Amino acid sequence: MGIDELSPHDIGLVLDAAEATSSASVRSSGAEKRGAALRGRTVINLFLEASTRTRTSFELAGKRLGADVVNIGGDTSSVTKGETLLDTVKTLEAMRTDVIVLRHSASGAAHFVAARTRASIVNAGDGAHEHPTQALLDALTLRNEKGRLEGLVVAICGDIVHSRVARSNALLLGKMGAEVRLCGPRTMMPSVPGALGKTVRAFGRLEDAVRGADAVMMLRIQKERLEGATIATLREYSRFFGLGPRVLDLAKPDAIVMHPGPVQRGVELDSLVADGPKSVILDQVAAGVAVRMAVLELVSRARDEASSNVAAKAVS
Amino acid sequence: MGIDELSPHDIGLVLDAAEATSSASVRSSGAEKRGAALRGRTVINLFLEASTRTRTSFELAGKRLGADVVNIGGDTSSVTKGETLLDTVKTLEAMRTDVIVLRHSASGAAHFVAARTRASIVNAGDGAHEHPTQALLDALTLRNEKGRLEGLVVAICGDIVHSRVARSNALLLGKMGAEVRLCGPRTMMPSVPGALGKTVRAFGRLEDAVRGADAVMMLRIQKERLEGATIATLREYSRFFGLGPRVLDLAKPDAIVMHPGPVQRGVELDSLVADGPKSVILDQVAAGVAVRMAVLELVSRARDEASSNVAAKAVS
Amino acid sequence: MGIDELSPHDIGLVLDAAEATSSASVRSSGAEKRGAALRGRTVINLFLEASTRTRTSFELAGKRLGADVVNIGGDTSSVTKGETLLDTVKTLEAMRTDVIVLRHSASGAAHFVAARTRASIVNAGDGAHEHPTQALLDALTLRNEKGRLEGLVVAICGDIVHSRVARSNALLLGKMGAEVRLCGPRTMMPSVPGALGKTVRAFGRLEDAVRGADAVMMLRIQKERLEGATIATLREYSRFFGLGPRVLDLAKPDAIVMHPGPVQRGVELDSLVADGPKSVILDQVAAGVAVRMAVLELVSRARDEASSNVAAKAVS
Numbered sequence: 001m002g003i004d005e006l007s008p009h010d011i012g013l014v015l016d017a018a019e020a021t022s023s024a025s026v027r028s029s030g031a032e033k034r035g036a037a038l039r040g041r042t043v044i045n046l047f048l049e050a051s052t053r054t055r056t057s058f059e060l061a062g063k064r065l066g067a068d069v070v071n072i073g074g075d076t077s078s079v080t081k082g083e084t085l086l087d088t089v090k091t092l093e094a095m096r097t098d099v100i101v102l103r104h105s106a107s108g109a110a111h112f113v114a115a116r117t118r119a120s121i122v123n124a125g126d127g128a129h130e131h132p133t134q135a136l137l138d139a140l141t142l143r144n145e146k147g148r149l150e151g152l153v154v155a156i157c158g159d160i161v162h163s164r165v166a167r168s169n170a171l172l173l174g175k176m177g178a179e180v181r182l183c184g185p186r187t188m189m190p191s192v193p194g195a196l197g198k199t200v201r202a203f204g205r206l207e208d209a210v211r212g213a214d215a216v217m218m219l220r221i222q223k224e225r226l227e228g229a230t231i232a233t234l235r236e237y238s239r240f241f242g243l244g245p246r247v248l249d250l251a252k253p254d255a256i257v258m259h260p261g262p263v264q265r266g267v268e269l270d271s272l273v274a275d276g277p278k279s280v281i282l283d284q285v286a287a288g289v290a291v292r293m294a295v296l297e298l299v300s301r302a303r304d305e306a307s308s309n310v311a312a313k314a315v316s
Numbered sequence: 317m318g319i320d321e322l323s324p325h326d327i328g329l330v331l332d333a334a335e336a337t338s339s340a341s342v343r344s345s346g347a348e349k350r351g352a353a354l355r356g357r358t359v360i361n362l363f364l365e366a367s368t369r370t371r372t373s374f375e376l377a378g379k380r381l382g383a384d385v386v387n388i389g390g391d392t393s394s395v396t397k398g399e400t401l402l403d404t405v406k407t408l409e410a411m412r413t414d415v416i417v418l419r420h421s422a423s424g425a426a427h428f429v430a431a432r433t434r435a436s437i438v439n440a441g442d443g444a445h446e447h448p449t450q451a452l453l454d455a456l457t458l459r460n461e462k463g464r465l466e467g468l469v470v471a472i473c474g475d476i477v478h479s480r481v482a483r484s485n486a487l488l489l490g491k492m493g494a495e496v497r498l499c500g501p502r503t504m505m506p507s508v509p510g511a512l513g514k515t516v517r518a519f520g521r522l523e524d525a526v527r528g529a530d531a532v533m534m535l536r537i538q539k540e541r542l543e544g545a546t547i548a549t550l551r552e553y554s555r556f557f558g559l560g561p562r563v564l565d566l567a568k569p570d571a572i573v574m575h576p577g578p579v580q581r582g583v584e585l586d587s588l589v590a591d592g593p594k595s596v597i598l599d600q601v602a603a604g605v606a607v608r609m610a611v612l613e614l615v616s617r618a619r620d621e622a623s624s625n626v627a628a629k630a631v632s
Numbered sequence: 633m634g635i636d637e638l639s640p641h642d643i644g645l646v647l648d649a650a651e652a653t654s655s656a657s658v659r660s661s662g663a664e665k666r667g668a669a670l671r672g673r674t675v676i677n678l679f680l681e682a683s684t685r686t687r688t689s690f691e692l693a694g695k696r697l698g699a700d701v702v703n704i705g706g707d708t709s710s711v712t713k714g715e716t717l718l719d720t721v722k723t724l725e726a727m728r729t730d731v732i733v734l735r736h737s738a739s740g741a742a743h744f745v746a747a748r749t750r751a752s753i754v755n756a757g758d759g760a761h762e763h764p765t766q767a768l769l770d771a772l773t774l775r776n777e778k779g780r781l782e783g784l785v786v787a788i789c790g791d792i793v794h795s796r797v798a799r800s801n802a803l804l805l806g807k808m809g810a811e812v813r814l815c816g817p818r819t820m821m822p823s824v825p826g827a828l829g830k831t832v833r834a835f836g837r838l839e840d841a842v843r844g845a846d847a848v849m850m851l852r853i854q855k856e857r858l859e860g861a862t863i864a865t866l867r868e869y870s871r872f873f874g875l876g877p878r879v880l881d882l883a884k885p886d887a888i889v890m891h892p893g894p895v896q897r898g899v900e901l902d903s904l905v906a907d908g909p910k911s912v913i914l915d916q917v918a919a920g921v922a923v924r925m926a927v928l929e930l931v932s933r934a935r936d937e938a939s940s941n942v943a944a945k946a947v948s
Contacts, residue, residue, distance in 0.1 A: 042376060052704055052711050053723065060674060060727055063700040068379040072368055079368050081536075083578030091369065091577060094601035095376055220713075261723060262715030285726035358692060384695040388684055395684050397852075399894030407685065407893060410917035411692055 001111055001123050002130035003171040011172060014294055015140050021297075022140075022290035037297050038067035041098040045071045046088070047124070048079060049105045053261055054124055054134075057285075058101045061292035067098075086113055093119040099299055102126070120299045128162050133295060134260055135168035137287040139176065141280055142215060144287070145256050150177035155209040155251075157241060158219030158268060159188040165260050166219055170196040183209035184219075184241060206241050211250045217258040218243050218268045234267055244270040248278065256280045317426055317439050318446035319487040327488060330610055331456050337613075338456075338606035353613050354383035357414040361387045362404070363440070364395060365421045369577060370440055370450075373601075374417045377608035383414075402429055409435040415615055418442070436615045444478050449611060450576055451484035453603040455492065457596055458531060460603070461572050466493035471525040471567075473557060474535025474584060475504040481576050482535060486512040499525035500535075500557060522557055527566045533574040534559050534584045550583055560586040564594065572596045633743055633755050634762035635803040643804060646926055647772050653929075654772075654922035669929050670699035673730040677703045678720070679756070680711060681737045685893055686756055686766075689917075690733045693924035699730075718745055725751040731931055734758070752931045760794050765927060766892055767800035769919040771808065773912055774847055776919070777888050782809035787841040787883075789873060790851025790900060791820040797892050798851060802828040815841035816873060838873050843882045849890040850875050850900045866899055876902040880910065888912045 003011070043062040047055050055071065062069040072079060072092075080088050085104065092100055099120045102110050107127030114121040125131040143149055154173055160166045160182045170180045174197025182193050183203040193202040203209035210216055221237065248257065257269075257279045265271050273279060319327075359378040363371050371387065378385040388395060388408075396404050401420065408416055415436045418426050423443030430437040441447040459465055470489055476482045476498045486496045490513020498509050499519040509518040519525035526532055537553065564573065573585075573595045581587050589595060635643075675694040679687050687703065694701040704711060704724075712720050717736065724732055731752045734742050739759030746753035757763040775781055786805055792798045792814045805812045806829025814825050815835040825834040835841035842848055853869060880889065889901075889911045897903050905911065 040380075042380075044372075052706075056676075056702055056704060056724070057727060059702050060700065060729075063702075064672075064674075068376065070372055070375050070379075072372060074368075081578045082580040082583075084581065087577075087579055087581075090598060091601050092372070094598040095373060095605050096602065097376075261719075262713045263719055264714040265716065265719075267714075282722060282726040285723050286728065289727050358696075360688075384692065386688055386691050386695075388688060390684075397894045398896040398899075400897065403893075403895055403897075406914060407917050408688070410914040411689060411921050412918065413692075 001114060001121070001132065003132050003135050003168045003175070004130065006132075006172075006175070008175050008177075011136070011139065011176060014136055014291065014298065015143060017294035017298060018136070018140050018287065018290040019144075021293045022287070036066045038062065038065035038098075038300055041067045041300060042096065043067045043069045043099045043101065043296060044092050044097050045069065045073075045101045045124075046092065047071070047073045047101075047103040048085075049103050049125070051103055051125065054103065054288075057288045058122075058124060058292050058296075061289050061296055062099075064289075065293055065296060067296070085109060086116055089113045089117050089119065089121075093117050098303060099296060120303055122295060122299060125164055127164065128167070129164055130168045130171075131164040132168050133288070133291055134165050135172040136295070137284055137291040138169055138217065138258060138260075139172055140287040140291055141258065141284045142256075144283070145280060146214060149173065152178040152214045153181065153212060153252075154178055154215045154217060155181040155183060155203075155213045156217045156219065157183040157206055157209060157243070159221055160184045160193075160219070161188050161190050162222065163219050167196065169217065170200050173197075174199050181209040181213065185237070206243070206247055207250055210243075210247055213251045213255055215256045215258060216243060216248065216251055217260075220260060220262065220264065221267055238267050242266070242268055242270060243273050245272050245276070248273055248276075258284055261285070317430060317437070317448065319448050319451050319484045319491070320446065322448075322488075322491070324491050324493075327452070327455065327492060330452055330607065330614065331459060333610035333614060334452070334456050334603065334606040335460075337609045338603070352382045354378065354381035354414075354616055357381075357383045357616060358412065359383045359385050359415045359417065359612060360408050360413050361385065361389075361417045361440075362408065363387070363389045363417075363419040364401075365419050365441070367419055367441065369601075370419065370604075373604045374438075374440060374608050374612075377605050377612055378415075380605075381609055381612060383612070401425060402432055405429045405433050405435065405437075409433050414619060415612060436619055438611060438615060441480055444480055444483070446484045446487075447480040448484050449604070449607055450481050451488040452611070453600055453607040454485055454533065454574060454576075455488055456603040456607055457574065457600045458494075458572075460599070461596060462530060465489065468494040468530040469497065469528060469568075470494055470531045470533060471497040471499060471519075471529045472533045472535065473499040473522055473525060473559070475537055476500045476535070477504050477506050478538065479535050483512065485533065486516050489513070490515050497525040497529065501553070522559070522563055523566055526559075526563055529567045529571055531572045531574060532559060532564065532567055533576075536576060536578065536580060537583055554583050558582070558584055558586060559589050561588050561592070564589055564592075574600060577601065633746060633753070633764070635764050635767050635800045635807070636762065638764075638804075638807070640807050640809075643768070643771065643808060646768055646923065646930065647775060649926035649930060650768070650772050650919065650922040651776075653925045654919070668698045670694065670697035670730075670932055673697075673699045673932060674728065675699045675701050675731045675733065675928060676724050676729050677701065677705075677733045677756075678724065679703070679705045679733075679735040680717075681735050681757070683735055683757065685917075686735065686920075689920045690754075690756060690924050690928075693921050693928055694731075696921075697925055697928060699928070717741060718748055721745045721749050721751065721753075725749050730935060731928060752935055754927060754931060757796055759796065760799070761796055762800045762803075763796040764800050765920070765923055766797050767804040768927070769916055769923040770801055770849065770890060770892075771804055772919040772923055773890065773916045774888075776915070777912060778846060781805065784810040784846040785813065785844060785884075786810050786847045786849060787813040787815060787835075787845040788849045788851065789815040789838055789841060789875070791853055792816045792825075792851070793820050793822050794854065795851050799828065801849065802832050805829075806831050813841040813845065817869070838875070838879055839882055842875075842879055845883045845887055847888045847890060848875060848880065848883055849892075852892060852894065852896060853899055870899050874898070874900055874902060875905050877904050877908070880905055880908075890916060893917065 097119050101122045101124045103124040104126050107129035109126045110123035156166050173180045180200040193200050259281050413435050417438045417440045419440040423445035425442045426439035472482050489496045496516040509516050575597050729751050733754045733756045735756040736758050739761035741758045742755035788798050802812045812832040825832050891913050
């Protein structure tokens with residue numbers, strides 16, 4: 001659903017499972033790579049908002065675990081033909097679907113349907129609310145690089161207020177004891193940054209946010225989510241809030257640069273930084289498949305335990 | 317192809333096979349759920365008219381039987397680029413496709429190509445002609461609920477004349493000895509209802525059609541299939557032909573409410589009815605996967621027998 | 633990548649492998665048809681230019697070899713959202729993708745990314761440059777029919793200058809010692825036909841190109857690739873450059889007719905020819921799946937050898 005309802009213990013559990021998945025799949029050869037943990041299960045990617053990257057990551061995660069994976073995409077109207085989201089989900093559940101991975105443009109969509117269906121819902125992004133697997137994969141990448149999350153200083157820069165990635169990351173990092181610095185143009189900043197966690201602070205200048213940071217996380221400017229002229233021009237945005245080598249030098253010497261993708265080179269990130277030695281952008285992508293495999297497996301195991309509890313009760 | 321060419325015996329056979337499939341997949345645990353009946357076979361969903369629901373149902377049916385399933389969608393022109401439908405189908409056949417599940421906007425499309433290809437064609441809806449697997453899943457749902465089809469009184473309400481669902485259902489129910497009542501605005505009624513079967517009758521008022529019925533089947537108003545103003549407004553339609561609790565009370569006390577989906581709440585069905593205890597809409601969805609698994613398996617078995625007959629002849 | 637960099641020996645190797653694949657899959661029954669050569673491997677069809685036919689052929693090839701196959705389609709802008717092609721490919725590579733099958737509208741796209749990624753790239757058509765698997769499947773079809781490629785006379789007719797199919801075929805046939813005759817309206821002919829090979833010659837009249845040929849390969853007129861009025865009307869095109877029975881009679885008595893599909897009947901090909909005894913169009917389609925299975929398998933084997941060499945070096 002969201003990082004909001006996970007405890008630090010839960011988060012650690014998912015990251016450990018993802019790390020195990022990831023190193024197992026590196027060690028094993030091609031022929032053994034495919035697990036059987038989800039053999040015979042059905043995973044449906046219900047993406048009512050386009051996202052090739054996240055959909056592909058979940059699709060590969062499901063297929064590598066042996067699940068039957070079905071994609072349903074396109075805009076809401078063409079998929080549902082006047083049907084409510086809940087009816088769409090209940091229809092998929094009636095087809096004996098185990099897990100529905102839902103991306104939706106409305107904040108709270110995943111919560112809403114999860115409370116009303118027996119299929120397990122995984123939130124793959126709901127409006128400007130949360131994108132929990134993105135925050136988990138970012139945390140896994142950070143932990144792999146730095147050995148820990150606690151005490152890290154992480155700058156998150158860009159369109160904070162419209163970004164579910166920023167929101168989920170700030171929540172997760174705050175819970176794990178990292179210091180979070182949010183930075184962006186005034187029109188793109190939340191009015192009460194502290195609401196995201198005690199360790200979250202706002203910065204108006206990129207230089208100040210980056211200075212001494214362990215990691216700099218640049219967000220994609222999602223033009224489609226901006227209404228009206230909140231930024232004068234992309235050029236102006238990139239001049240003040242794009243990350244180039246000069247600003248990056250203000251961070252710690254071993255700082256890393258992150259981006260959820262797709263990167264718009266020359267807008268949020270200078271190519272020298274995107275392709276530089278501090279960039280871990282592709283490590284984030286790899287961590288994404290591992291985290292999603294872990295999430296699908298944990299969700300399935302929880303389903304099995306729930307249903308065997310029901311069976312035990314029925315017997316006794 | 318269509319219900320039209322099936323005997324009552326054939327229909328019983330498919331329903332029995334679907335029931336076996338369905339109960340087998342409920343009993344077995346996840347790991348054993350996946351059968352191997354279609355392992356190594358290729359099923360192509362050639363949907364030249366959009367339908368997420370039916371396509372997903374066939375896709376899951378094929379994958380659960382172990383087949384390689386490939387989806388081809390989009391509108392005819394983008395798929396075929398000036399190619400004829402028959403050339404498209406023959407191309408897929410040449411790729412060693414075993415079963416082609418065809419949805420097409422032209423009545424008779426499935427018949428036309430089936431007569432001219434060696435691949436097995438399953439009709440997933442052809443224009444206003446037939447949608448046989450929908451009628452079979454409706455029959456399975458009815459039989460599960462009522463224990464029989466013979467003697468049942470079934471009201472089918474909505475845009476009868478443009479509906480392949482109504483047509484296939486009326487044909488099937490008539491063959492199985494059920495009484496069929498068709499009901500809808502005058503502009504949406506067939507001119508000779510009796511052509512669909514001896515037990516088929518037409519009604520102008522919803523109340524009359526529903527009175528004493530064992531089942532009420534509400535059709536989706538497919539705006540895209542209507543040309544011009546055959547209904548004044550959706551509001552007017554829903555006032556006279558939408559099913560609410562008051563009209564439903566006229567049916568038998570144990571009557572069930574059916575809908576092929578997607579439901580447009582407040583148009584064909586009041587939410588009180590759609591979510592009420594008499595609604596079996598989600599059971600229909602579950603029956604859909606079972607029926608399609610049975611159809612794919614029966615079609616494959618028929619192919620095997622045909623080819624071993626050919627082989628036997630070649631040897632002798 | 634392209635036929636250009638393959639030696640005659642390489643080409644023979646692929647054709648032999650495809651022939652073995654093809655006869656193996658004919659012999660074995662359904663249940664055994666699926667190989668395990670690519671079990672646990674990931675193949676991504678990245679089709680940034682639409683092509684149902686080629687995508688389906690690669691998808692079936694991958695699935696029949698047991699690979700996890702993921703399709704990414706649509707136009708470039710919607711897929712990449714401002715991301716460069718190379719970033720898209722590197723993202724897929726980071727998801728541990730073994731093979732990326734790339735179709736792109738820019739000539740040289742496959743080369744460009746292949747030089748910069750560790751994933752194996754298979755060129756499924758790049759602009760007006762090459763479509764190597766199409767030339768290989770055409771060669772397999774020709775060899776199956778004629779027992780050899782050397783010394784054959786092959787006429788290729790249509791929009792030569794915009795056609796990657798013509799280009800790849802001319803290169804391949806030239807390398808294998810066949811005589812190639814290119815024919816089309818003056819505006820659709822390359823300025824230096826000899827650049828494609830020593831045995832390549834240009835013809836202005838279809839009759840002259842077809843006379844005495846062993847095979848006539850008709851190209852699809854791709855309206856979308858033509859800018860402005862390079863042909864007066866389709867009718868005029870078909871009158872002078874469409875193949876009918878009268879012109880076909882000028883070829884050798886045992887000549888065959890080929891077309892990469894989709895065929896536009898009445899434009900490039902008269903139906904009498906498309907459906908006639910000399911047409912091998914559907915054999916080409918069947919050869920396509922076999923060639924793509926062989927290519928995916930050869931590419932994977934090369935990956936394994938490369939990685940075991942790396943491992944051996946690491947150990948020694």
